[in-house]
Amino acid sequence: MHMSKTIFIEPLTAEAFAPFGDIIDAAGQPTVMINNDKCARHTDLAQLSFDSRGKAGISVFDGQPYALPHSLPLVERHPLGSQAFIPMSDAPFLVIVAQDQDGAPTTVRAFLTDRQQGINIHRNVWHGVLTPLGSPAKFAVIDWIGSENNLEEFVFETALRVEQAT
Amino acid sequence: MHMSKTIFIEPLTAEAFAPFGDIIDAAGQPTVMINNDKCARHTDLAQLSFDSRGKAGISVFDGQPYALPHSLPLVERHPLGSQAFIPMSDAPFLVIVAQDQDGAPTTVRAFLTDRQQGINIHRNVWHGVLTPLGSPAKFAVIDWIGSENNLEEFVFETALRVEQAT
Numbered sequence: 001m002h003m004s005k006t007i008f009i010e011p012l013t014a015e016a017f018a019p020f021g022d023i024i025d026a027a028g029q030p031t032v033m034i035n036n037d038k039c040a041r042h043t044d045l046a047q048l049s050f051d052s053r054g055k056a057g058i059s060v061f062d063g064q065p066y067a068l069p070h071s072l073p074l075v076e077r078h079p080l081g082s083q084a085f086i087p088m089s090d091a092p093f094l095v096i097v098a099q100d101q102d103g104a105p106t107t108v109r110a111f112l113t114d115r116q117q118g119i120n121i122h123r124n125v126w127h128g129v130l131t132p133l134g135s136p137a138k139f140a141v142i143d144w145i146g147s148e149n150n151l152e153e154f155v156f157e158t159a160l161r162v163e164q165a166t
Numbered sequence: 167m168h169m170s171k172t173i174f175i176e177p178l179t180a181e182a183f184a185p186f187g188d189i190i191d192a193a194g195q196p197t198v199m200i201n202n203d204k205c206a207r208h209t210d211l212a213q214l215s216f217d218s219r220g221k222a223g224i225s226v227f228d229g230q231p232y233a234l235p236h237s238l239p240l241v242e243r244h245p246l247g248s249q250a251f252i253p254m255s256d257a258p259f260l261v262i263v264a265q266d267q268d269g270a271p272t273t274v275r276a277f278l279t280d281r282q283q284g285i286n287i288h289r290n291v292w293h294g295v296l297t298p299l300g301s302p303a304k305f306a307v308i309d310w311i312g313s314e315n316n317l318e319e320f321v322f323e324t325a326l327r328v329e330q331a332t
């Protein structure tokens with residue numbers, strides 16, 4: 001009998017996520033107070049990288065929800081640019097990423113965002129597609145816009161199972 | 167007696183906002199369905215423009231709320247880059263912009279966003295500072311990062327009054 005591999009969901013921390021990308025939130029010390037001290041600015045939180053054959057753009061992804069346990073058939077990566085996901089509501093979402101070994105994903109990990117946390121996936125890092133949980137959700141996405149192919153997919157022989165840690 | 171000028175709040179529509187910037191939302195027809203039809207992608211919604219002496223970055227603004235009627239002491243503009251505000255919750259916020267005449271703001275207008283609507287203010291367009299209403303709110307901001315001065319302020323002789331249309 002062939003058992004699918006199970007990935008247990010971790011909390012999203014900057015340290016755990018560092019090999020894959022950046023967390024975009026207001027958790028740290030503000031860089032500067034602005035607007036007569038009414039606003040804390042946390043400046044330049046994401047390592048953006050965009051191939052010069054295209055440009056950076058802001059798009060909106062309007063996504064249908066997924067349920068847990070989640071069956072993960074594939075991961076993808078974008079060789080031409082980083083990709084940031086900013087939730088436009090305060091619902092958490094699932095972030096799945098993987099290390100690369102010789103051009104294939106290895107050591108898949110799954111994180112759950114806290115409220116009002118966005119993420120930036122570094123250029124060419126393997127990741128799962130946008131995975132809101134429970135209800136439909138909109139995200140602003142800052143990624144590479146251009147006509148060259150920017151998508152590489154890796155389909156698992158057997159879908160992985162992503163579930164809550166017990 | 168000196169009366170302050172009153173600005174009545176308008177609903178935010180793409181047509182009314184076009185001279186000042188872009189609306190970042192999922193209102194129009196999706197550009198493409200992705201992720202096995204689970205996600206509608208609305209691509210490249212904002213006219214981004216960043217001076218080459220710096221770079222684009224993603225920051226988080228953690229803002230205290232304002233109340234209506236709102237007393238508006240000043241507007242500002244950023245000569246070196248566009249500035250996009252993506253709400254990280256589904257609370258509406260106030261967007262104040264103005265036309266320019268000979269280097270000074272004129273015809274100030276105030277818009278209220280709908281839920282899950284971001285905005286991008288075009289480079290060098292006069293605007294009010296981030297104005298969440300009612301409760302504290304976090305925003306992801308995509309703007310120009312660099313060391314040159316990117317802020318020009320215009321302080322009104324008498325603060326304007328911004329209030330709900332009756």
